[in-house]
Amino acid sequence: MTDHRSSTPRRARARDAASVPASGAWRQGDPPGDRRFADLGAVELESGGVLPDVRMAYETWGELAPDGSNAVLVLHALTGDAHVAGPAGPGQTTAGWWEQMVGPGAPIDTDRYFVVAPNVLGGCQGTTGPASTAPDGRPWGGRFPHLTTRDQVAAEIELTRQLGITGWELVIGASMGGLRVLEWGLLGPEQGIEVRNIAPVATTAQSSGDQIAWAHPQLGAIRADPRWRGGDYYDAADDDGPHAGLAVARQIAHTTYRTATELDARFGRLPQGGEDPLTGGRYAVQSYLDHHGDKLARRFDANSYLVLTESMMTHDLGRDRGGAESALSQITARALVVAVDSDRLFPPAQAGRIATWLPRAEPLRIITSDFGHDGFLVEFDQLGPIVAEFLAETASVQDRAGS
Numbered sequence: 042m043t044d045h046r047s048s049t050p051r052r053a054r055a056r057d058a059a060s061v062p063a064s065g066a067w068r069q070g071d072p073p074g075d076r077r078f079a080d081l082g083a084v085e086l087e088s089g090g091v092l093p094d095v096r097m098a099y100e101t102w103g104e105l106a107p108d109g110s111n112a113v114l115v116l117h118a119l120t121g122d123a124h125v126a127g128p129a130g131p132g133q134t135t136a137g138w139w140e141q142m143v144g145p146g147a148p149i150d151t152d153r154y155f156v157v158a159p160n161v162l163g164g165c166q167g168t169t170g171p172a173s174t175a176p177d178g179r180p181w182g183g184r185f186p187h188l189t190t191r192d193q194v195a196a197e198i199e200l201t202r203q204l205g206i207t208g209w210e211l212v213i214g215a216s217m218g219g220l221r222v223l224e225w226g227l228l229g230p231e232q233g234i235e236v237r238n239i240a241p242v243a244t245t246a247q248s249s250g251d252q253i254a255w256a257h258p259q260l261g262a263i264r265a266d267p268r269w270r271g272g273d274y275y276d277a278a279d280d281d282g283p284h285a286g287l288a289v290a291r292q293i294a295h296t297t298y299r300t301a302t303e304l305d306a307r308f309g310r311l312p313q314g315g316e317d318p319l320t321g322g323r324y325a326v327q328s329y330l331d332h333h334g335d336k337l338a339r340r341f342d343a344n345s346y347l348v349l350t351e352s353m354m355t356h357d358l359g360r361d362r363g364g365a366e367s368a369l370s371q372i373t374a375r376a377l378v379v380a381v382d383s384d385r386l387f388p389p390a391q392a393g394r395i396a397t398w399l400p401r402a403e404p405l406r407i408i409t410s411d412f413g414h415d416g417f418l419v420e421f422d423q424l425g426p427i428v429a430e431f432l433a434e435t436a437s438v439q440d441r442a443g444s
């Protein structure tokens with residue numbers, strides 16, 4: 042059968058920022074959307090080990106108010122990064138992934154709020170991850186430790202301290218970002234960082250059997266790629282990494298991000314271009330998945346994909362806290378919980394439980410969409426007003442308290 046892939050994927054060179062000096066704390070007047078780096082030192086891991094010399098990449102927009110009251114933390118999903126808003130920067134190929142949500146006059150209005158977005162611990166866009174250099178001078182590769190959502194938030198808490206921020210007006214994120222939002226609701230206050238409002242979107246308090254099941258073959262696809270080499274492939278040539286395995290993992294994931302309704306309506310049984318499925322050619326939907334798989338393989342690191350996927354699998358807000366309901370009931374922040382009605386990966390019932398058990402949650406907000414889980418990246422006409430309304434109510438509560 043012919044190889045129909047139109048391009049040779051090159052491994053996304055993980056942007057290990059080891060050679061870039063840390064920029065220290067954010068300062069008033071710093072340009073918006075500039076990638077910066079903070080050296081966080083060692084992070085103690087939930088598994089009992091320690092990850093030394095952690096560096097975290099982040100971007101900021103807006104100005105921190107003199108009383109520090111307007112800081113908003115935006116947490117990205119699995120393959121997102123710190124570049125939430127603004128045009129593609131150096132080494133970046135796309136504009137911000139929440140460009141319509143964050144900016145001057147946007148629902149998260151950077152004329153009013155100071156927005157911070159870090160790249161997650163274990164990622165590949167500037168923050169310490171498997172492609173980073175270990176203390177022995179070699180890339181961590183397959184030796185990189187298992188991370189949990191709590192480890193990722195522990196690093197973000199240290200970043201918060203370094204930025205001189207004592208409290209977040211809002212912590213918001215979707216999907217994997219939403220997992221961290223919920224952990225922030227507990228770990229932030231425990232660590233002395235106030236979390237006044239949270240907005241978990243298209244997310245869950247604990248990964249379900251179904252979510253773990255969908256993740257499993259994605260891990261398998263990467264590890265079955267002979268070019269993965271047990272995770273130690275960074276010395277290989279650019280075109281000799283585990284792109285094929287990563288691309289298949291993305292194809293599995295991408296299917297779960299969309300819906301049967303959309304895929305059937307949009308592609309149905311149409312063949313791709315001049316290809317004939319009866320003689321080994323592809324259907325259009327296969328070509329579409331090939332495209333998304335190849336695209337991710339060019340911009341993302343396979344080991345980071347493994348580490349982050351496993352952190353999502355082990356996510357359980359209720360671990361060592363008496364279960365998810367008990368953990369959620371201890372969160373004191375006011376909360377906006379949002380789901381997408383057609384999300385087959387993070388079904389609305391999971392968000393419904395979060396909204397029910399969070400003591401200060403608004404009624405669950407549901408986005409209507411054919412796009413499924415990806416609705417949080419597409420349905421800005423619905424998500425934008427929901428978030429803007431929540432923030433406006435927050436501001437009015439503050440104004441009343443202050444008057």
Ligand SMILES: CC(=O)SCCNC(=O)CCNC(=O)[C@H](O)C(C)(C)COP(=O)(O)OP(=O)(O)OC[C@H]1O[C@@H](n2cnc3c(N)ncnc32)[C@H](O)[C@@H]1OP(=O)(O)O
Nearest residue numbers: 117118119120121122138313325326328329332415418419
């Ligand atoms: C927080 C974060 O998650 S950040 C990461 C977000 N970004 C990503 O996940 C990148 C992957 N992209 C996506 O998931 C989606 O594109 C979204 C959610 C961002 C946007 O969704 P949509 O606007 O519906 O885009 P859609 O899924 O239709 O993809 C469009 C792409 O498919 C391509 N495509 C469409 N049909 C076909 C086909 N038959 N064969 C090959 N390619 C196809 C288009 O050419 C387009 O390519 P491009 O993105 O390189 O320009």
Ligand SMILES: N[C@@H](CCO)C(=O)O
Nearest residue numbers: 118119120121216217
């Ligand atoms: N497209 C999103 C979906 C996962 O939430 C991502 O890749 O991060």
